[in-house]
Amino acid sequence: MLCPGKVFLVGGPVRDRLLGVQAHDNDWVVTGATPEQMLAAGFTQVGKDFPVFLHPETREEYALARTERKQGHGYQGFICHTNPDVSLEEDLQRRDFTINAMALGPDNQLTDPYQGQTDLQNRLLRHVSPAFSEDPLRVLRGARFLARFYHLGFRVAEETLTLMSELAIQGELQHLSAERVWKETERALEEADPEQYFQLLQQTHALEVWWPELQTLCLQPDALTIPDELKGSGQSMQVWAWLLKTLSSEQIQTLNIRLKSPRRYLDFALLYEAFRHTLYTPENTEQVLMLLEKSGALKQGGLFAALLSMLPADDRLLKQQWQSLADNIRQISARQFSEQGLKGPELGQAIRQQRIQEVSHWLHRL
Incomplete structure (x- = not known):
């Protein structure tokens, strides 16, 4: 499938290729083409604020070269202008950092009008132009x-x-x-x-x-x-909880509400703040049982597995011991007590006492 105009790989993929690291997505810019030509070539338009098109086969995004003009506050206050006369250099000028303002053409010729390669070699994050302040x-x-x-x-x-x-x-x-x-x-x-x-x-x-x-x-x-085992692991929820661990529960709630973070981030941060000392140094029977209950360890799902991932990587034994305790307590069922004729509050109390006994034995074995 031929794309109208000239196609350039731009931004992060170019930067990452020059750095020798793997790029996850391609970022394409097209010069010298109109929206009508893109549609006629089989592309599907998806951009609302400016023309972005999906390739009919790869489904990768292709954006027409554009310039931007600031109007208003924030990151949405821009008026975009695109036409076949917008050059590649003009498109690159609107980008944030010089290392993100490079392009590779079909012949792998590097276009680098703002010395991004030099900044890359010097390990420098530098803005492209004063327009940086507009966003x-x-x-x-x-x-x-x-x-x-x-x-x-x-x-x-x-x-x-x-x-x-x-x-x-x-x-x-x-x-x-x-x-x-x-x-x-x-x-x-x-x-x-x-x-x-x-x-x-x-x-x-x-x-x-x-x-x-x-x-x-x-x-x-x-x-x-942050512990090395959490860095770059994709465990953003655990990293967030680690960073907030010394805040009060009120501060954790206020911060997460302000940022509108997903509920699981708030719940896990509060859980870790409340039980991190028990997790690392289990000593109190009631606290251990409460940790298991609050983390959802006594049923499928929950945050228990995430909580165990907060333990140091070299403390595999403690992680295994916690997992073994949770497995054993899950084996305590209502059936064994109902067969003894217990029901209602008495049944619930018997189950809890059995769980307390299991935790107590576990603590003595540590």
């Missing part, structure tokens, strides 16, 4: 890219740090929606060094806007240190 979401994106590439030696250019700070101080981040803020935050939690996301937001005065509860933590060198 406050780029502050969060910059922090997320630092979380992704920090282990490769990346840092943020001083002039870019200045622009990020100005955006935060001027109140531009307040115009972002909670949904977009959470989406960037959640993605940052899955990166190789999630703590760098929050450290940079603190450095640029952005943390106080959406995450004020974390400000004190960012001033403590070890407070944001």
Whole structure:
């Protein structure tokens, strides 16, 4: 299937190819074509604000080259302009960082008008143009890219740090929606060094806007240190709970409600805050049983498996012991007591006493 105009691979896939890391998606830009030509070639239009088309075979997205003009606040205040005369260089100029403003043509010829390859070699996150300040979401994106590439030696250019700070101080981040803020935050939690996301937001005065509860933590060198087994594991819920573990339950609820995070993130953060000491050092029978009940360990599903994943990777024995206890308690059924003629409150009390006894024996064996 031939695409009208000239097709370029742009943005993240080009950056990742030059870095030698795997790219998950392709990002295509088409110059010299009209929406009508794309549709005639079999593409399906999906973009509402600007022309984006799905390839009829690969279903990958192809966007017509465009320019943007700021109108209003936030990340939605843009008017997009696209026509066959918009050049590749003009399209690349609207992008956030120089390392994301490169393109590869059909002949693998690199187009790099803003020295992205040099910044890539120097491990530098630098904005493309002053238009960076038109989109406050780029502050969060910059922090997320630092979380992704920090282990490769990346840092943020001083002039870019200045622009990020100005955006935060001027109140531009307040115009972002909670949904977009959470989406960037959640993605940052899955990166190789999630703590760098929050450290940079603190450095640029952005943390106080959406995450004020974390400000004190960012001033403590070890407070944001995340275990290696959680970093880059895709366990964003567990990373979030780890970061919030020293907050009060009220602070955890306030922060999650403000960010409109999914309910499981709030529930698990509260669970870990309440029972993390019991998880690592089980001593009290009632606390152990309550942990099992609250985490859903006594039935299928629940958050028990996620809770066990918070244990250190080298403490496999304790993880196995917790799992064994949960398995044993699940074996305690109402049938064995109902056969003795117990029912109602007496039946419930008998089951609970049996569970307490099982936990007590388990603690003595530790």
